[in-house]
Amino acid sequence: MLKEGKCFLNFGLLADDCGNGVNLADSVYFKKKKAVKTCMNNGTLVNNDCVCYGGYVGTYCDRLMTDCSDGYREMYQDVITGSYEILPPGAPQSFTVTCVMKHGGRTDILRHFKTVDKLNRTWAEYVDGFHYGQRGTWIGLEKLYWLSRSKTLDLIISLEKIKANSGYFKIVYENFEIGDSSTNYQLLSAQLNRARSEINATDCLSDLIGSSFSSYDMDNNQVQGLGCPAKYGGGWWYNGACAQCNPTGNLYQSGGARTGNDDEVFWGPIDWSPLGINIWLQN
Structure with a gap:
């Protein structure tokens, strides 16, 4: 906002300075930039969506799928057959399985x-x-x-x-x-x-x-x-x-x-x- 002719950035804004601000009634407003996702577990960002690999699923590739059906629903519909790491609920550790995705x-x-x-x-x-x-x-x-x-x-x-x-x-x-x-x-x-x-x-x-x-x-x-x-x-x-x-x-x-x-x-x-x-x- 403007105060005594000076620009102050409100907490939480991602603008670096007041260069792109818009004056409105003695105030300067900025649109907050869209947050950029950070993909985990070697996922890649495509059009601001995470593409996951190897059995990881979720918005940020933040968890392993519980089985192949879970993987199909979450991420891997376009894959036919492959090896994936899974973690069923309660299992003490993850393990690798072969998934056939074309049937769901x-x-x-x-x-x-x-x-x-x-x-x-x-x-x-x-x-x-x-x-x-x-x-x-x-x-x-x-x-x-x-x-x-x-x-x-x-x-x-x-x-x-x-x-x-x-x-x-x-x-x-x-x-x-x-x-x-x-x-x-x-x-x-x-x-x-x-x-x-x-x-x-x-x-x-x-x-x-x-x-x-x-x-x-x-x-x-x-x-x-x-x-x-x-x-x-x-x-x-x-x-x-x-x-x-x-x-x-x-x-x-x-x-x-x-x-x-x-x-x-x-x-x-x-x-x-x-x-x-x-x-x-x-x-």
């Missing part, structure tokens, strides 16, 4: 597509997670626990069909949740949504609720000596009848028909041998 943000749990890749892994590997070959991945039970406890999630299973009958066989479970390490990652909840699944999809998981995860070196099946992980060729949730599905088994890709081997990948009574299998979580 899906978090990779299992990606199994090569006949040479065997998933008959140790308990420690199933807990920590592992990558194999060019495309294969298992997220790890500890990460899966933190993801499933944080919000209501869908578990989506997709089996790639034989070439003569191309496409995917999809099964969708709602309200998927597992327990923590003290329960050996017990399956707590999984509700088949038949309206969103193939019409003849088998409900493999309902009978397994209450079962703990097992591997060949940590058989938590209630029926001792049954040896489901060794019989089926991979880790999974098993009960007294093992399971009606085997997503972590071996991919024989025998030209179409099921081989009849206990350790091949299958889901229920489907009579064809899949080319591969994906399992995702989505909010």
